[in-house]
Amino acid sequence: NAGVTQTPKFQVLKTGQSMTLQCAQDMNHEYMSWYRQDPGMGLRLIHYSVGAGITDQGEVPNGYNVSRSTTEDFPLRLLSAAPSQTSVYFCASSYTGGAFFGQGTRLTVV
Amino acid sequence: GEDVEQSLFLSVREGDSSVINCTYTDSSSTYLYWYKQEPGAGLQLLTYIFSNMDMKQDQRLTVLLNKKDKHLSLRIADTQTGDSAIYFCADPMMDSSYKLIFGSGTRLLVRP
Numbered sequence: 001n002a003g004v005t006q007t008p009k010f011q012v013l014k015t016g017q018s019m020t021l022q023c024a025q026d027m028n029h030e031y032m033s034w035y036r037q038d039p040g041m042g043l044r045l046i047h048y049s050v051g052a053g054i055t056d057q058g059e060v061p062n063g064y065n066v067s068r069s070t071t072e073d074f075p076l077r078l079l080s081a082a083p084s085q086t087s088v089y090f091c092a093s094s095y096t097g098g099a100f101f102g103q104g105t106r107l108t109v110v
Numbered sequence: 111g112e113d114v115e116q117s118l119f120l121s122v123r124e125g126d127s128s129v130i131n132c133t134y135t136d137s138s139s140t141y142l143y144w145y146k147q148e149p150g151a152g153l154q155l156l157t158y159i160f161s162n163m164d165m166k167q168d169q170r171l172t173v174l175l176n177k178k179d180k181h182l183s184l185r186i187a188d189t190q191t192g193d194s195a196i197y198f199c200a201d202p203m204m205d206s207s208y209k210l211i212f213g214s215g216t217r218l219l220v221r222p
Contacts (some may be wrong), residue, residue, distance in 0.1 A: 004152075031208040040118070042212035043153075044196060050208070058209065090152055094208045098143055101152035 004093050006102035013081040013109045021076040021105050023091030031094040032074040036060065036087040037104075043090065049074055065104050081109045112136045114201050116213035123221050128186040130216045137180055140207055143200040144184045145174065147215070153198060156184075165211030186218075194220045 007022045021046045025032065033048035035058075045058030049068040063085055065077040078085060092099040113135045122128045134142070140161050143202040145153040159166045159173045161180070166173045172185040186193055196215040 033209070035212075038213055042114075042214040043210075044212075045209055048209060067150060092153075097209060098141075098142070098155040098158055099153075099208075100155065101145075103152045 001056055004091055004100050004102040006089075006091050006105050008105060009103065010106050011108070013078070013107065015081060015083060015109060017081050018077070018079050019081065021078075021091075021107075023074045023076065023092075024072050025074075025093035025100070025104060026072065027093055027095075027100065028071060029093040029095055029100075030071065031039070032068070033058070033092045033094065033099070034064070034066065034076045035090045035092065037090060038087050046076065046089075078107075081107075083109045084107050112201070112211050113204065114199055114204055114211050114213040116197075116199055116216045118214065119217050119219070121219045121221060122189050124189060124191055126166065126189055127218075128189045128193070128218055130184045130186075130197050130199075132182040132184075132198070132203075132213055132217065133155075134180050134201040136201055136204050137177060138204055139202045142175065142182050143210070144171075144182075145198040145200060145212075147196045148199065149195075156197075189218075189220050191220045191222060194218055 004025045013069045030051045034046040035043040047066040049055045091102045134203045143158045144156045170187045199213040200210040
């Protein structure tokens, strides 16, 4: 019962570096999304996808790119990391009864 | 814009009941959700309620929905130390039932 798997769990980047946060789900859900969690602010939607080949922006998309080539995978790319992107990132896979979340990636940009 | 608000902190004694409150602005949602987050972990779906229900009970959990006041509450009976966590209320956005707006979370501390 893997559910939603995120890698890595922790990452430290230097300003200007790029990286990809990986997310995979094995529940065959069409809808997947990325959120970031900052202290006192709950979770905010970065990007989402309603199926393979279809992505769209959420509330805070600047500085992030996504793609969805398969139903299972939904990677999040930071092209040029900035300290403001220090956060905990959660990937979610959804159906009408709710969303299943990965364990999160704690990212620090120095 | 759409918004979800929660109080930030609740402290209760073990064995007492806990009530976590939430208010939301979008009244068109079919479902409303409660999630639990333990330290260092992701969010776990606790329960949800259909918008045409006033109450849902699931073992120690009771969800109350007041659509007129746009108020949602989560009651935990016989609160245990293992219930200490952050609880999030979530409301789907108007344009998609899959896009969630989260409250800032209520940190529940259960004292022995």
